[in-house]
Amino acid sequence: MAQSQQFKSNSKLEKVLTQGHFAVSGEVGPPKGTGAEGIREKGAMLKEYTDALNVTDNQTAIVRMCSLAGCTVLKQVGADPLMQIVCRDRNRLAIQADVLGAVALGINNFLCLSGDHQKFGNHPNAKGVYDLDSTQLIATLRQMRDEKKFICGEDISGDMPMFIGAAANPYADPFEFRVTRLAKKVNAGADFIQTQAIYDIDKFARYMELVRDMGLDKRTHILAGIIPVRASGMARYMKNFVPGVAVPQSLIDRMKTAEDKGGEDKKQRAEYGREEGISISLELIERVRQIPGVHGIHIMAVNWEEIVPVLVERAGLYPRPQVL
Template sequence: MSQPYSAPPEGHVSHSRLERVLRSGRFAITAELNPPDSADPADVYEAARPLGEVADAINATDASGANCHMSSIGISALLTRAGYSPVYQISCRDRNRIAIQGDVLGAAAMGVSNVLCLTGDGVGVGDQPGAKPVFDFDSLSLLRTIKTMRDERKFLSGRTIKNPPQLFLGAAENPCIPPYDWRPERLAKKVEAGAEYIQTNYIYDVPLFEKFMARVRDLGLDKKVYILAGVGPLASARAARWMRSNVPGIHVPDAVIDRMEKAEKPGQEGKKICVELIQQMREIAGVSGVHVMAYRKEHEVSEIIRESGVLASRKR
């Protein structure tokens, strides 16, 4: 079941399907899996099924929002067993450099070929605010460390790694929150640190994102890194407001909330907005795909993608 240790295809750094899709110039789809509060693998597979129909890779979140769920490495391992291609998310909040470097080797050995390096939300917003925050790495030093492990075959200590992890390296970016002017510059830093693809946070403010992308193109970053725009269906105006004030780093413009408020069926409207967002993202130069985060609405993901028509050109 597990693949033998072999060199990645020419011009690739990993065996990742996501990497192949992006490098071949096709519009990529990734989707976020809602991690179960359970030790039953069946719960993971149930959550993965509606995503696997359309996604090139499935993101396994690492205690996002500082809330405890099944670990991202556990979910990633289960997904590889069933033939899915996971994105193993690593947050710097909970583990130090010793744990993370070990986990990176472990994940790669279990067939993981995408990682996403994240700083992580502060422990204060989560369900156990008394926990000790670690933050030994930040997302950039983590990127550089895994790149060193992969390309130089070395731990950060200088010790040699016999067979290096073959991983497609990703990072996040949040274009819609301050300091707006420096966000593209920091993206450049992430590319410098080793990022090969970017998944952004939720984008509901398209003009603001377009401004960000214009600067990204000016800096030539769209040629150096694949950018997947983050989208997701809103459940209701109330949920959107709650997210805006309680989840770090989420910007929902008033116009979008108004539209949700006026809709007769908010659920349908949220889906429709998401479909429209995906279609708009596709038209923005430098955007290579979308990352769908449908929290508690995983069952809608394949429908949303089909309705958006972004996969119509793909022969499946």
């Protein structure tokens, strides 16, 4: 399958996708502090099981070690990082500067996001920047790469290899506009898409049908988002408090039923919940793989990173393809 191709970057994820493999990306949440050891450990644990590892950018508007530093630490342990950039915290000067620095440090993958509103985080009175929106951020990165120009039109010196990604939420409203919005992101330059967590497969399948009708699956690589659920409480929390994540009540009930098998024993309940969570994730992975146009999965197992190797192996996605 491998062939000599012109790649946009040195990204492993790009090569895996371009060569037609089913891709797997993961996620590492940086610490609320300076310790790099946790990132190194997660990177070392996950690098063999994924093609890229996202490092979140002040996720849910909570201050953490910056994505650029987290990505750099991941590089040190041989993982291929994916730098998330939100529009909430930085203006066009800061973002373009960070991108130059990231490319200089060998980071190839970027994900362009609006960012959760600052209201949700630990600095709710911060001024939201939103100088650019996520679609404009994609267009900015593409211009920096393809035209080697900043937004202002001035030239960038040096190479700009970048594999540019964006997010999509098939469950947000208005549903009919979601595919148009995806098309805008693809037109702006999104090489790949990582979706919000998929639980309602039927709705996602309808979304993908509209995606295929517009031919977008031929122009970008869509990775379906998987958030492994560890406990019914976590599912309930996501349903109620995490913006943009649609968790069906049936999933919460299923987790609860499994946990109840453990009776009053907390440990037993947690163990049953964990096993059910793994089963649910594996079912979801299997079902999204059947949907035409889905080119991979993006597993977001924040604070449960050790489950990623289990899922990838049990889903038959290990070993990961070796690409050059």
